Amino acid sequence: MSGKQQAEPGRGDPARPWKIATGILTAALVFCLGVLSQTLLSGRSQTDASATSPNAATTTATPETTRQTVDPSRKAEQETEIAKLARRQENDPMAKGRVDAPVVMIEYSDYRCPFCSVFAEETLPKLQPLIDDGTLRIEFRDLAVFGDDSVAAAAAARAAGKQGLFWEFQDALYRRLPNQGHPDVKDDLVMEIATQVGVPDMAAFEADYRSEETRTAVKNETAEGRRMGIDGTPFFFIGTRAISGAQPLETFQQIIAQEKAKAS
Template sequence: MSRRIDGDPLALGAVDAPVVLVEYADFRCPFCGVYARDTMPQLIQEYVDAGVVRMEWRDLPVFGDESVAAAVAARAAGEQGLFWEFGEVVFADAPERGHVALPRERLIEIAKQIGVPDMAVFEADLTDPELLRRVEADLAEARSLGATGTPTFLVNDTPLSGAQPISAFREAIDTELEQARN
């Protein structure tokens, strides 16, 4: 399911990394927040920075209209090179239980907070039908795989469901790296 698009604002790491970690997530998902705060930074340091893992984000907005709006807003920030920064702020505020409120006003505050350079373009992009289409395409892709909950991960073709401990990610990544070497 990896896309390996060079310059993809929703991806981190080398396009030719032997392992791709695809994350299907919702910006309002508390477990996605746990992964983003606790696990993802370690995986970036250990694997992405070493050039052996690429991370690719997919939207799986399952918690209503604010989830869809947040996904579009993150993509709007991504259009200006700040997708991951947007997500970092959203997930920093995420409660461990329940769903963070992300009305339009809060999405705009976050964009200002991370320094989106052209706020007029950002605000216009919040209603961009093409960005919404991309969110909906990710959602359709996730559903075609049977993913209904967040977060859901694919480590190459190995599925992981939920905010697993880092050891589960390391095991899956290391197994895929070993297979890539053989």
């Protein structure tokens, strides 16, 4: 790792997060967080990659235990509910890839999370070929769990997104921040990054960045994720599957290939 010293999307059916967050998806998340990523890693230890959480608490279970206790029909139902989380909205500034791609990866991240930064810098660029060939769509969602600066960073990225530069701003911000601890994100840094990536209307950017509407959108999306039981970042839904932490590139490629085959 090298040393270091991017219009608000619609939210679809407003009742959907509540429906998904109760019952089936809650069970699915318990299953996925404790087990699914281990089985996808083909025996690789979950400690090989990390997710950060304000509570710094994790639980794991063995694949063998899961196979004995998870009913196949219930697992299928859980996977169906997970697949419904994809928004697939045209002109979503916080998404990239074809709206009809066979696989949608939903990423929940916090800009002050060091492992989110690792994913953004080291893994995300290597998934670009799958976006380019129409296989993969990525939909980013905020999970601002590390305080006011996390909310501010997310608001800044959304403000840049209103001018078509969400991903550019995100990339530049992640590359500026250190991949350790939970670095500060202050106004001067936000404005500097916006200038760096070429935001054309800086007055509009600053107004959107500071607006209560933008920050409320960040907080609402964070609350939506937490209602589903997600409290560590990064966290991903890939098709019908879930994975926690900045896993190796090969893990993402494997799951995407499996989900593409399932969708065909």
